Amino acid sequence: MRILITGSNGQLGNEIRVLAENYPEYEFIYTDIDELDISEPNKVEDFFSANRPEAIINCAAYTAVDKAESDKHLAYLINTTAVENLCKAACQIDALMVHISTDYVFDGKYWSPYVENDPTNPQSVYGRSKLAGEEAVWKYARxxxxxxxxxxxxxxxxxxxxxxxxxxxxxxxxxxxxxQIGTPTYARDLAKAILDIIPNALEMEGSSLYHYSNEGVASWYDFADMIIKFSGINCIVKPIQTKDYPVHAVRPCFSVLNKAKIKETFNITIPNWRESVKDCIQRLKQQPN
Ligand SMILES: NC(=O)c1ccc[n+]([C@@H]2O[C@H](COP(=O)([O-])OP(=O)(O)OC[C@H]3O[C@@H](n4cnc5c(N)ncnc54)[C@H](OP(=O)(O)O)[C@@H]3O)[C@@H](O)[C@H]2O)c1
Structure with a gap:
């Protein structure tokens, strides 16, 4: 099976590259903006008809959450219009379109883990552009x-x-x-989940929506404290409030995702965020500086 990865130089794309050797049944085509600029509809269409992937994993995105507030045009071009381009081209070759979205589609005013059909209400340009990207998948992907x-x-x-x-x-x-309460997600765990579920997803008709993060709940303070402890760094981490750390974009104060649907549908298990942070830090320690 041939799988096209867009935005493959980013976090998720790179983790898919690392895992690729565990999936000999897949043939991967890796692209980033230099090989395939997803905001150019004609290039996307030509690339798809020349390479005919059976599935596309769209790892490309505009992810600078604060910068997006003053860079609305580019955020929408990549997170919405480009997704529309990919979906239309995927339709023409009957390919599966896997698209990644965000917890920032929620406003965080709901104090129970979000399920897929909870009402959305993004508070930032990034969140709104990503929600519009989801809508493009519903509208244009087969x-x-x-x-x-x-x-x-x-x-x-x-x-x-x-x-x-x-x-x-x-x-x-x-x-x-x-x-701000949510769940850190290790891109390697997400990459593995996506690669594992693709064969089942290919059998499904129409489009569907799932939530995936690591298991557990944390604040950014909990996350930072864990990182510093596991790294063996001698530094004190102090909790502060959002109001004392001004940034351009509003984030949801609660965005824990309920993962029951993806776990039950595809029979996958999800690691706890603490174990995955450990794994990532071990890998970073092994990397040359
Ligand atoms: N990062 C998070 O905390 C987070 C949280 C929730 C959801 N997500 C979603 O998860 C997905 C993966 O995120 P990530 O953190 O792996 O993203 P990332 O590291 O920012 O990678 C995105 C990649 O897309 C590339 N790209 C930008 N514009 C492009 C274009 N026009 N054509 C082709 N490639 C283009 C980027 O290149 P440049 O670097 O040169 O721009 C980059 O290599 C995204 O959909 C994101 O919205 C991320």
């Missing part, structure tokens, strides 16, 4: 799989784990918000 995830980190790219290790090494104290 076979679509939308997976919402949260607080993604990995051994690749810039992310919260790497930032905490860097600042924790440089400073004696770190202030981290403790009143």
């Amino acid at each position: 076979k679509g799989l939308i997976i919402r995830t949260s607080w993604l980190y990995s051994a690749f790219g810039n992310n919260f784990v790497k930032t905490m290790i860097k600042y924790g090494t440089e400073r004696e104290e770190l202030n981290v918000v403790s009143d």
Whole structure:
């Protein structure tokens, strides 16, 4: 089975590359903006008809949440219009479109883990552009799989784990918000889940929506504290409130995702976030500086 990965130089795309050797039944085509700019509909259509993948995993996105507030056009171009391009081209070759979305489609005012059909109410440009991307899948994909995830980190790219290790090494104290609650998600775990469920997803008709994050619940403060402890860094992590850490985009104060649907439908187990943070930090320790 031929699988096209878009945005393959990002966190999720790179974790798929690492796992690829465990899936000899798949042939992967890796692209990022230089090989396939998903915002260009004609190029997408030509690429799809020349390469004819059976599934597309769209790892490309505009993920700079705060920058998106002043860069609305580009955020919508990549997170919405480009998704429409991919879905239309996928339809023409009858391919499965796997699309990744976000917990930031919710407003966080609901204090129970979100299920897939809970009402959305994004509070940021990024969240609204991603929700519009989901709507593009519902509207234009013949076979679509939308997976919402949260607080993604990995051994690749810039992310919260790497930032905490860097600042924790440089400073004696770190202030981290403790009143935003969610679940960190290891991109490697998400990558494995996607690759495992693709054969079943290919058999399904129409489009469907699932939530996937690691198991458990954390604040950003809990997450930072864990990172610093596992890394063996001598730094004090202090809890602060969101109001004392001003940023451009509003984040949901609660965005834990309920994963029952994806676990039951595809019979997968999901690691607890603490175990996955350990794994990521071990890998980072093994990487050359
Ligand atoms: N990161 C999170 O915390 C988080 C949380 C929830 C959901 N998600 C979702 O999870 C998915 C994967 O996120 P990620 O963190 O792996 O993203 P990422 O690391 O930011 O990777 C995205 C990749 O897409 C590329 N890209 C940008 N514009 C493109 C275009 N026009 N054509 C092709 N490629 C393009 C980027 O290139 P450049 O780097 O050069 O722009 C980058 O390599 C995204 O859909 C994201 O919205 C992420």
